Amino acid sequence: MKVPSSVEEAVALQVALAPSVVTTPPPDFAPRTATGLDVAYATDSPLVAAAVVTVEVATGEVLESATAVGEAGFPYVPGLFAFRELPTLLEALGGLSVAPELLVADGHGLCHPRRFGLACHLGVETGLPTFGVAKTPIGEYEAPADTRGARTPLVDGGEEVGAAVRTQPRVKPVFVSVGHRIDLDTACALSLTLAPRFRLPETTRQADHLSRRTLRNHAA
Known part of the structure; x- marks a missing residue:
């Protein structure tokens, strides 16, 4: 993908692409696998390491993974993280031998100004069903029951742009x-299925570990 040359161009691209988002799943959507994506950033350079990990939805078993290392070609601007992460994430996705059925992004989708x-941009760019699971909220919510x-x-x-789960x-x-x-109902249900033991889905946990390890190995 082409990285915008300015913040204004990036914002305009998001506004132009937002109507492309589809909020219904394909007919008979029942993915057997889910692919998590995450990016690790170097602290002293623009280096980034992207990892994608495909797991079996029912068991959490890792089936395949791929990584890519690149440089963040866009500045750190809230709301525009996709332009820092997408090029390397897409490269990593290209390294999978089996096409993903579902993407799970470490970030937001419609929950965005x-x-x-990121999850919307990933989905529109790839054409794949995609949702985001973020650690911090955008917007307001009441704490769900324990x-x-x-x-x-x-x-x-x-x-309503998402759910606290x-x-x-x-x-x-x-x-x-x-x-x-x-x-949203399907995304929430899959989030629970993918998180049988920990707060974060296994897709996110595995991709996070792999991206950090890849960055460390590249810097060594």
Whole structure:
């Protein structure tokens, strides 16, 4: 993908692409696998390491992974992280031998000032069903009950843009939002299935570990 040359160009591109997001899944959507994506950043250079990890939805077993190392070609600007991460993430996705059925981004989708976060951009760019699971919210929410599976709306500008989901009892919720070709109920249900033991989905945990390890090995 072409990286915008300015913040203004990046914002305009998000505004132009946002109407492309589809908030319904394909017919009979029942993915057997899910592919998590994450990026690790070097602290002293523009170097980034992207990792994608495909797991079996039912068991969390890792089936395949791929990595890529590149440089962040866009400045650090809130709301525009996709332009820093997408080129290297897409390169890593190209290294998989089996096409993903579903992408799970470490970040937001419709929960974004222009309703076009990283998960939306990934989904529109690849055409794949995608949702985001973020550690911190954009917008406001009431804390869900302490039981696993409890959920409350995540609201921004008076619009429901996602959900706060309690994946483990008495543990901070995660923030789930639609990326592309999926609905919020399905995204929340899959988030729970993919997080049987920990706060974060296994897709995110595995991709996070692999991206950090790849960055360390590259710098060594």
